[in-house]
Amino acid sequence: xxxxxxxxxxxxxxxxxxxxxxxxxxxxxxxxxxxxxxxxxxxxxxxxxxxxxxxxxxxxxxxxxxxxxxxxxxxxxxxxxxxxxxxxxxxxxxxxxxxxxxxxxxxx
Amino acid sequence: xxxxxxxxxxxxxxxxxxxxxxxxxxxxxxxxxxxxxxxxxxxxxxxxxxxxxxxxxxxxxxxxxxxxxxxxxxxxxxxxxxxxxxxxxxxxxxxxxxxxxxxxxxxxxxxxxxxxxxxxxxxxxxxxxxxxxxxxxxxxxxxxxxxxxxxxxxxxxxxxxxxxxxxxxxxxxxxxxxxxxxxxxxxxxxxxxxxxxxxxxxxxxxxxxxxxxxxxxxxxxxxxxxxxxxxxxxxxxxxxxxxxxxxxxxxxxxxxxxxxxxxxxxxxxxxxxxxxxxxxxxxxxxxxxxxxxxxxxxxxxxxxxxxxxxxxxxxxxxx
Numbered sequence: 001x002x003x004x005x006x007x008x009x010x011x012x013x014x015x016x017x018x019x020x021x022x023x024x025x026x027x028x029x030x031x032x033x034x035x036x037x038x039x040x041x042x043x044x045x046x047x048x049x050x051x052x053x054x055x056x057x058x059x060x061x062x063x064x065x066x067x068x069x070x071x072x073x074x075x076x077x078x079x080x081x082x083x084x085x086x087x088x089x090x091x092x093x094x095x096x097x098x099x100x101x102x103x104x105x106x107x108x
Numbered sequence: 109x110x111x112x113x114x115x116x117x118x119x120x121x122x123x124x125x126x127x128x129x130x131x132x133x134x135x136x137x138x139x140x141x142x143x144x145x146x147x148x149x150x151x152x153x154x155x156x157x158x159x160x161x162x163x164x165x166x167x168x169x170x171x172x173x174x175x176x177x178x179x180x181x182x183x184x185x186x187x188x189x190x191x192x193x194x195x196x197x198x199x200x201x202x203x204x205x206x207x208x209x210x211x212x213x214x215x216x217x218x219x220x221x222x223x224x225x226x227x228x229x230x231x232x233x234x235x236x237x238x239x240x241x242x243x244x245x246x247x248x249x250x251x252x253x254x255x256x257x258x259x260x261x262x263x264x265x266x267x268x269x270x271x272x273x274x275x276x277x278x279x280x281x282x283x284x285x286x287x288x289x290x291x292x293x294x295x296x297x298x299x300x301x302x303x304x305x306x307x308x309x310x311x312x313x314x315x316x317x318x319x320x321x322x323x324x325x326x327x328x329x330x331x332x333x334x335x336x337x338x339x340x341x342x343x344x345x346x347x348x349x350x351x352x353x354x355x356x357x358x359x360x361x362x363x364x365x366x367x368x369x370x371x372x373x374x375x376x377x378x379x380x381x382x383x384x385x386x387x388x389x390x391x392x393x394x395x396x397x398x399x400x401x402x403x404x405x406x407x408x409x410x411x412x413x414x415x416x417x418x419x420x421x422x423x424x425x426x427x
Contacts, residue, residue, distance in 0.1 A: 032244055033149040033167055037142040061247075071318060073248040073339065074235040091235030093142035095188050097204055 002039045004046060004057045009065040015056065017084040022106055026057045027067060027077040034093035035076040041096045042078070049107045053080075080106055109210050110136050112407050113201055114182075115189050115352075116217035118146025119393045120383025122173035123400030124215045124407075129180035131408050136209060137177065137184045138201065144186055145170035146219050147346075147384075148393060150241045152269060157393050169393075192216075194356045194379050197418045212414065213407040215372070216353060216365065217383040217400060220346035220391070225257065229313040230342070237319025239341050242266035246341075249274045254339035255322055257310055259283060263343035264292040270341065271301040278302075278335060282309045282327055305335075313340060348385045357381070362388035372403035380406050 004026065007015050016023050026042055028035035039057075046055040060067040060075060070079060070086070080088035080103070090102045100107060112128045114121050117139035128135040139145075148154065151166035160169075178184065191202035192214070199214040222240040224230060230238050239245040242256075246269055254274045256267040259281035270277045279296065284306045286293055296302050305324065311332065312323030321336045348364045350357075358366040358375035365374055365381040372380040382403035383396035 029247070031247075033145075034142060034241075034244060037144065037149075041141065067248075071236070073237055073318065074239055074245045075248075077235065095141040095204055 002057060003043045004039075004055050007056045007058050007063075009063040012058070012063075012066045016081050019054075019081070022053050022080060022082050022087075024053055024055045024078055024080045024103070024106070026055060027060050027070075027072050027075050027079070028057055029060050029075060032075050038076050038093035038099075041093075041099060044096065045099065045103070045107070052108075053103070053106050109198070109212070110134070111211065111411055112136070112213050112215065112404075113138065113199065113209055113211040114215045114217060115192075115201070116140075116146070116215075116219060116383065116385075117144045117174070117184070118148065118170075118217065118219045118383060118396060119173065120217035120219070120385075120396040120400035120403070121146070121215070122170070122177050123397040124217060124382055124404040125177035125182040125184075125400075126173070126180060127401055127404030128215075128407065129177055129182040131404070132181070133408065133411070135177075135182050135215075136211070137182055138189050138203065138209075139174075139184050139186050141186050141188050141204065144184075145174070150243055151265070152243050154393065189352055192352050192356065194353065194376050197378065199378060212418070213378045213380065213410055215400075215403045215407055216357075216374070216379065216381045216385060217396075217403070218349040218352070218385050219396075220348045220384045222342065223345045223347050225310055225342055225344065227310065227313055229315075230340075233313055233315055233319050236317060237315060237339050238313060239339065240343070242269045242341050245339070246270050246273050249339045251275050252339060253337045254278070254341060255280050255335060255337045256341045256343055257281075258343035258345070259286040259288065260343065260345060261288045261292055262345075264288040264296045266341050266343050267302050268292070268296055268299060270339075271299055274301070274339070276301060276303065278305055278337065280305045280308050280310065280322075280324065280335075282307065310340070346384070346391075348388075350385065360388065364388050370402070372399065372406045378407075378410055380410075 078090040111133045112135040148166035153163045155163040187203040193200040253276040255278040307327045308324040311325040314321040380403040382399040
């Protein structure tokens with residue numbers, strides 16, 4: 001089971017867009033195999049860099065409004081939000097070193 | 109020191125693991141960090157694997173194979189191989205986390221990776237309408253028009269799957285007939301949502317931030333036309349994943365690893381290969397599983413015939 005907190009259509013504004021922290025949202029679904037594969041890797045990155053980057057999850061089936069607003073057409077999709085804006089998008093499950101390289105600017 | 113390390117965790121890798129484990133060789137399976145279970149993890153219903161008359165979900169089948177291998181003592185590591193050193197009596201495997209494992213034999217069963225069309229915009233729009241996995245991304249195309257590119261089994265499976273969501277699925281194929289099996293063809297031809305576009309090649313993918321259409325080229329007349337779709341699913345086959353063994357193992361003209369006759373023996377002693385990575389022709393879950401059996405038995409025989417001097421180098425792993 002993932003340790004990441006769930007955000008929803010109802011809480012996205014307050015917990016992600018209005019946050020004063022850098023937050024990465026993992027857009028996922030139950031039926032998505034690669035999402036399940038990448039989930040423990042995201043947990044590990046979150047645990048190692050908790051002071052720099054918070055990682056939360058959004059289930060695209062339960063929260064279609066937010067998924068549609070951000071034009072999600074492929075999951076897992078990981079979007080980094082800062083000051084209410086998307087500042088980075090990573091698409092697809094990748095090994096930990098590759099994800100860390102993609103996210104380097106937010107983990108340093 | 110191990111007796112057997114298996115790289116890959118599809119039907120070939122796990123079946124090799126089952127056989128090697130049952131021969132008390134305590135194999136170590138390097139399963140990959142995000143692609144464990146292989147291609148079948150991205151499929152839905154598997155209807156042609158023997159023993160499942162009602163079909164079985166691809167991911168469920170792979171979990172069962174994994175459990176069967178573990179039951180007999182296979183150990184599974186969820187990491188990626190970054191380096192292989194295959195010459196010499198002892199094979200060295202370096203993982204993404206820096207761990208190095210050594211073994212007297214290595215079974216290489218890494219399968220194949222989806223082929224791309226080779227268009228610049230295909231890569232740029234990957235994840236923004238361009239996809240290689242209908243089961244992963246199909247649900248985002250509800251009431252949309254999409255195109256599937258290809259003419260084999262996977263193209264027709266993807267097209268049929270996408271009709272659950274999309275209003276219209278174009279099947280774009282560069283020839284005038286399909287390679288796919290008759291059962292899949294019959295199903296697709298009968299589906300009112302699927303329209304076949306024959307003798308058409310994809311020349312362009314259009315869209316700034318996401319796909320808005322694709323440009324098709326008629327292979328007979330050279331005429332170009334635009335197809336208004338918001339999704340393009342590429343299913344034009346796969347290439348054997350051999351980058352880790354380039355320069356070490358002999359490859360065939362098709363790019364697969366060369367093996368001796370019907371065996372799994374590669375150009376290096378103690379290194380065996382199985383599954384799609386040696387198979388340019390059949391590429392089925394059941395043939396890959398059979399190929400995994402061959403590799404495990406070949407490895408077992410090789411170990412049994414090793415000289416005492418070589419075996420002395422190997423310290424048995426405590427069980």
